[in-house]
Amino acid sequence: MRTNGSITVYMSLVFSVILTLIAGSLQSVRMAYARVLTASAAEQGLYSIFSRFDRKLLEEYELFFLDGGCGTGEWQPGNLYQTAEDTASWILGEGNQILDGFSSGLKLENGSITSYTLATDNDGEAFFRQVCEAMRQNLGTYGIQQLSEKLKNRENAWDAQEEQNRIGDSGQTVEDYEQAVEEAEEAQREQQESEKKSDGEGEDAGGGEEQETTENPEVPQGFVNPIEVIRRIKDMGILSLVLPSGQSLPNQEADLSQFASHRSLQEGLQVIHMEREVEFVDKMLQNEYLLWKFPCYTDKEETGGLQCQVEYAIAGKESDMENLKTVAGQLLAAREAANAVHILASAEKRAQVNAMALTIASALALPAASGIISAALIGCWAFAESILDVRELLDGGKVALVKTDGSWQLSLENLPNLLDGLDSMRKSSEQGLSYEEYLRILLIKEDSGGINSRTMDLVEHNMRTRLGVPDFCIDQCISSMGLEMNLRYGTETLRIERQYAYGTEV
Template sequence: MSLRPSGKKLVKSQIKGYITVFLSLSIMIILSLVLALFQGARIGAVRMKTECVADISLNSVLSEYSRALYEQYGLLMVDASYGTGNHSITNVQEHLRNYAQKNFDRSRAGGLMNAQTMTAMYCKDARISGYSVATDNNMAVLSRQIMAYMEGEPIGNLMSSVLENVGSLQSGELDTIDVDELARENQELIDSYELPVIEKENGEKEIISIGNPADVVNSQRGIGALNLAIKDKSSISTVRVNLQDYASHRDLNRGTGLDESGISGGQNLIFDQYYYEKCSRYGAEFEKSLLKYQLEYLAYGQDSDYANLEKMARTLLFWRQASNMLYLFGCEAKVSEAELLASALSIILFLPELKDPIKYSILFAWTFAESISDLHILFSGGRVPLFKSDSTWKLSLTNMFSFRDHLGSDCGEGLYYQDYLRMKLFLTDAGTKLRRMADVIEMDVRRTDGNSSFKLDYCVDIIRAELEIGTRYGYEASIERIYGYER
């Protein structure tokens, strides 16, 4: 009997061998494809997670805006010192790095179990390659934030009212007519006349005094407008600051800067409205504020409340004297009163040519006394019209001589102190006001807890950040993002 295997069995054995080789080759190809897809998915996951972490980290950084700055002035910026007094953009960079790494760290449970993710990512580096601070480009960033805050603010009626008042002021030349200078020139004319001389019984000669009634008023000009207008000086704030400590007077830190457009006339009114909402003034002081007369500071920039209010009083006196002179010199009845008094003096002195100079001297003194009365009304919360009439004129010629005892009350019509202040603010250079507003913001924020060294030139508005990401599998990724505050 033959023991050789049959041909049929040999064929079956060969077929099984062919299938094993084919499956091995196929599995290698499929496995390579699967691994390639897995690696592609891993790389895609790394990139996607890098983008997500960058967005989350930058949003987290921006969420750390200064609460005091926002609550008091509605501005969203990150204080780079974080209240520590160490002003540096590297502080913000470290916060960004920390937020990025936290988003890559394993959970506590994952750490205990040593569980690994398919990405195994970590933050290699986080850099802030560009940033803008509030004071960049001559306060352009600050102005942009203010405009964003005021977006949609209805100022139509306000705009027409302020522009109308300023237009009336300028068309009447109240901001250019220097009444004090005119009065001085008239006094020089009076002084140029040679007065008669009389001889006394003892043989001495004496020049006759004019006895100009205007001298009673003129002798009090040196006291100052503010002192004459406000009787109770104890009500005036005595706060003084060192301006060298604030943004408009010190060397500023600079970011990358922004190319912002200037402030137009319409925008100027929007900014003024913001100042009126956020700043105090005489008669409407804020407890939170360092300087109590902040709007006056925006207009004049002096280092004390008293000095700023005194400057405002001088401006009001300049405007009111011009307005009152225009009315008084055009009122025939009042001019006749002054002329009658001047005629009597010129007759007594035997100098008829002094009649007109003395008349004008009396009218200038009357103008000054009425103007001081106007200032008293305004500082007391009353109204004074831009241009006077018979019904709104306060002082008689007789009361002029003791005008400090006859300071008037509300005229019943016209503008309040804040309206005159708004005109002065409108006429002040927009860039100057904005720089002084930066001072005011610093003054007030420094009075809040944890912000004693607050500086606007380290308040970040926009960040350009670069994140570099590594993995345990040798892959790397980098991303750049620009983030800022949007309204």
């Protein structure tokens, strides 16, 4: 019996150890499951929040953002956390069926939103990233490469023309013409007085040789000085010159004080502010998105708000008229520079300019001013040609970036008749660029940050005016969020943190 008893005690000890190991293993499994369930609850809570992205924003603009105002226009982070908590509680309730009977189960004690990033944070970094990604998916790698090369070539040609015009220009403009003529008149008077004195001294000394006189070209009957005509035309409004006949001025206005770029913005929580270097390709994608999603003047699209929206992205004015006027002015200046380069490069056109400059100098009795008049005349001719260019662009035509004799429209003789031939003298160039393509060049010359800010303005403006969401605020659109939850399992406290962002899980 003593031997049997010793065996029973031994087996009891062995079974105790085995049961302890089994119980420990079960507890370890239950704890591991509790941790998994905790992580799942937090993640599902975040997913339930981010699954409520703005459908209209996605359908219209290919953007994933969560409306932090829940459609009310008032910032409501508490409602967002409540959504996460409700989802987490449901997950814990289903999962606790396995744990019940072993312990009191998992209980959600408390939690909070620890961080979030808004569309407008870091100068719209999240917005910019999504815009570029939308265009990458839309264009594809090959399309991006082709478009990038084409745009770089056009930008280089644009810059080269501006540089050539800066170097080749004598510095005389139409605005300087009157002052230059006055200076020439004064110089001529001084020369005449000097010659009179010399003639008088020569007669007193017994005579002298006669002065040679330069014969000026004869002024044709009815000759009109084109410089004076262009001076008067320059005083007219830009839009009255460049808008084609039969087209009305866009008249929509917006209150800029309500735009995101002009008001105090809601800021994110625990956002790391950092400098962003924008590469050429990203800037190009940003501009392509703008041209893809927003109308310009030639689209003639009734949006219910601003109609010249691409023009707003460039100019940032409060009305369609002002935005179109600013863009038309930029195009006019750019085309004037390009046209001046063509005139300076053409021996035939320079000869025509010099001949007419002599005629004008003869008409003004200022032969010494012919050089100044030539420079002003080149500026007038280039300006007049640019009016026809921009007018053709706004009428849906095309204008060559680099002019040739074949694509040139206005003869020097017709310069005084510009106003009579604004529509009859212009023509479209099949190999030229459209208005939208010229906007593409203007956009690439603008600062990326400003374009991004005004693009966010347009998204907000259209959501409010055209898509029926009057309380929409772009600075309440959430791109990423961090969540913390504390749960109780028996005597243990489990703490979990999770972050999520549209397009990237952190």
